[in-house]
Amino acid sequence: MPMSRVLLCTRTTDYRHDAIPAAAAAVTALLAEQGSRADLTEDPSALEGDLDRYACVVFLLTSGDILTETARRALRTYVEGGGGFAGVHSAACTEYSWPYYGELLGARFTRHPAYQPGRVDVVDRAHPATQHLPRHWDFTDEWYDFDRRPADARVLAHADESSYDREGGGMGGDGHPLVWCREQGAGRVFYTALGHAEEAYADDRFLAHLAGGLAWAAGRA
Structure with missing residues (x-):
């Protein structure tokens, strides 16, 4: 059986994470372990053609408007037709000028407090991205806030807002997806807000979290 392919996009036109090289290397290795080959790109034309040859398209630490109108149409056709999509961390800070992308992802980033330790409450451990995680997972990240709670989504984990300093952030209410x-x-579609820093991509639990999410999005789990 030929190795499946995943398109791994790390293009940025706004904030650029220092973690991108480590993240791209780690995700490429994860995909190889799953029997997939990563096609790494920062070229928007890579998303303009036929995406059906890919098991999944991944936006890894992307930011800003990164797609041409042709690429937008291609990505929409691909996902609506059964393609997999995964977004990591600042994928939620991407394509603000394209309304469909907000619908696709489920929510958009609004703000975050300082990078700091906190706790993830895993509320659904029956998913490949979370089945290995403890009910309460101590982690260090930016604890993103979003413009809404994602509609029609299966929320797998919340941020425990009592576990970190919410100055400059905090959604409150009934859970923080x-x-x-x-x-x-x-x-x-799979999305995780975690993965800001290079250290995350050397964390075994986080890598297993990503591996499960990518496999699910690609329809392999």
Whole structure:
């Protein structure tokens, strides 16, 4: 059986994370372990053609408007037709000028407090991205806030807002979604807000979290 392919996009037109090289290397290695080959790109034309040859498209630490209008149409057609999509961390800070992308991802980033230790409450451990995690997972990140709670999504983990200093952030109310998955048309979408720093991509639990989420989005789990 030929090795499946995943398109791994790290393009930025706004804030650029220092972790991108480590993240790209770690995700490429994860995909190889799953029997997939990563096509790494920062070229928007790579998303303009036929995406059906890919098991999944991943936006890894992307930011700003990164797609041409042709690429936007191609990505929408791909996902609606059954393609997989996964977003990591600042994928939620991407394509603000394209309304469909907010619908696809489920929510958009608004703000975050300082990078600091906190706690992830894993509320659904029956998913490949979370089945290995403890109910309460201590982690260090930026604890993203979003413009809404993702509609029609299966929320897998919340941020425990009592575990970190919320100055400059905090959603309050009934849970603070941090990791979720959803269906868009015939496609699958996975998103995790975690993964700001290079250290995350050397953390075994976080890597297993990513591996499960990517496998699910690609329809392999």
